């Protein structure tokens with residue numbers, strides 16, 4: 410029997426395999442599935458025939474093996490730093506498939522992106538536009554730019570991951586958009602290829618996407634009327650996944666609804682930047698129970714993964730399903746428990762008020778951990794970050810070694826006062 414399967418749309422690791430993996434590779438441990446990653450990618454790709462395209466948002470999970478799988482499948486990439494460009498290239502991704510987002514692109518990052526020849530800059534302000542033009546001029550070249558416009562649409566998601574409201578720092582306000590495009594059109598060393606927006610992450614309804622698209626298309630019409638032709642309409646990422654009981658639209662419905670809107674725009678290529686929807690359910694986090702500390706109202710299940718390994722629950726009060734993979738633990742606990750980590754913060758928890766029955770040494774699985782899991786990990790509390798492995802059929806590959814405490818300590822010792 411295959412030890413790795415997909416149940417309820419999520420990577421499922423047989424109990425004995427979880428124990429083996431935890432034993433062999435140590436905990437905390439991120440486990441990714443190549444098959445699920447491939448499946449998720451295909452769901453996007455099959456509905457986006459050329460010239461449309463999906464550019465995977467590297468920030469969700471920048472593991473080189475993950476990027477390599479996607480590069481082999483012909484993915485484009487959405488990046489937000491020079492480091493992410495370097496990773497994509499290292500993993501075999503094509504420079505001319507990269508869109509570069511982010512509000513604070515530095516001189517060095519713009520130079521690097523121009524030198525490797527990316528597909529487009531998603532420009533977030535007039536000041537950035539001028540900087541790109543100047544750097545392109547110094548290099549005797551012209552930069553492909555798409556202007557990120559803030560459509561002022563409520564994405565109905567957690568406020569920290571809503572990006573398309575006027576109050577957010579992202580993009581150029583819609584009322585300034587036409588003037589910004591005129592300016593871009595007039596500059597000698599940039600050429601306008603597109604218009605872009607990204608309204609937020611973990612969206613579970615279609616309406617905000619379509620609302621934003623209507624506003625973007627009205628802008629495309631307005632620009633056409635003054636002779637500025639737009640080739641790429643980049644609608645960003647944001648499609649949500651089921652962590653608990655959310656019911657986000659299916660990928661096919663989401664894409665088809667968008668393509669229907671541009672039916673009468675034969676010149677437009679639709680670009681999407683999915684992150685979470687590609688990797689979230691392709692990953693789990695395995696963690697070992699260190700102690701169980703009873704108290705009157707609830708128990709604390711203290712595990713070896715903390716907020717430095719998996720920040721989402723602490724930062725967004727995000728829900729991740731947690732299961733005990735140890736076979737002797739059947740049924741639900743009598744009392745609710747908080748699954749908490751080793752970090753010295755009260756907000757260091759993976760789950761609260763759960764009914765996880767657990768004992769010291771058990772291995773718990775935290776589901777849907779493939780997106781913004783390892784990617785947001787840190788060395789807080791001078792803790793080492795976990796290893797990452799990828800299962801490919803019944804084969805297991807270590808795709809990032811666990812950091813070693815000795816190395817971390819060594820680094821500390823080399824720091825000079």
Ligand SMILES: Cc1ncc(COP(=O)(O)O)c(C=O)c1O
Pocket residue numbers: 466469487510511572607609610611645646647648682683684685686
């Ligand atoms: C510009 C941009 N594109 C794409 C994404 C990916 O979003 P998601 O992982 O929700 O698909 C993000 C993150 O929210 C983003 O800021």
Ligand SMILES: N[C@@H](CCCC[NH3+])C(=O)O
Pocket residue numbers: 468570610611721725780781
């Ligand atoms: N880090 C967020 C998603 C934000 C993506 C960046 N715009 C999360 O874990 O849900």
